[in-house]
Amino acid sequence: MVMRVVSVVVLSLLVAITSGCGETEEEKQFHQQLLDKALNDGTKKAGMQFLQENAQRDGVVVTPSGLQYEVLQAAEGPQPNVLSQVRVSYTGWTVDGEQFESSVGKEKQPVFTVKDVIKGWREALLKMSPGARWKIYLPSELGYGARSPGGMVPANSTLIFEIELLEILPQEKADQ
Structure with missing residues (x-):
């Protein structure tokens, strides 16, 4: 697992360093193939398989972006906007069940x-009201993408979070 992550990072760096340096069309195609291979590794494939199966479960909603969510606790009220500061409680897992x-x-x-949060969180939070608790399933593009935030989350990971929106902070409180 670690070797695969290191290989993807090294491969990505090589592509980044050598791309655009007066390349021929063949070299560009070769670099694109390397990049495509790095972005479609086993982690990515396992996540895609998980999301396909998860989307079939009762109660799972799939949005056009690929975000999947299920409402564990509904709430009504105001919803945050992109500039809002929110207080949340959360837990994150990889698709193999490892809490990270x-x-x-x-x-x-x-x-x-x-x-300022990852795309999948942003999309979910904008639909939630204080008191709501959701379980969200993020394809890698809505999480950390082809980069690893470190630790137990490899690049291209599909992620699972349980998020509870505790409050939307008033502007005065958010500034403190």
Whole structure:
């Protein structure tokens, strides 16, 4: 697993360094093939398979972007906008069930500006109201894409999060 991630990183760096340096058309095609191979590795394929199967489950909603979600606890009320700061409780897993991050049980739950979170979170948060708890399933393009944020999350990972929107902070509170 680690070797695969290292291989993808090294391959991506080689492509980035050598691309655009007066390449012939054949060299460009070769570099594109290397990049395509790096972006369609086993991690990506396993995630795509997981999402195909998950989309068939009752209660799972699939949006046009590919975000999948299920509402665990509904809530009504205002929804954040992209400039809102929100306080959330969350846990994240890879598709093989490994938990890689969690704010649950911490003294203070984190605050994020909606525009600054990964695309899948942004899309979900913009549909949620305080008190809502959702489980979201993110294809790699809505997560960290072809890069690894480190640790237990390889590049091209499909990710699963359980997110509870605790509050939308008023502007005065958000500035503090």
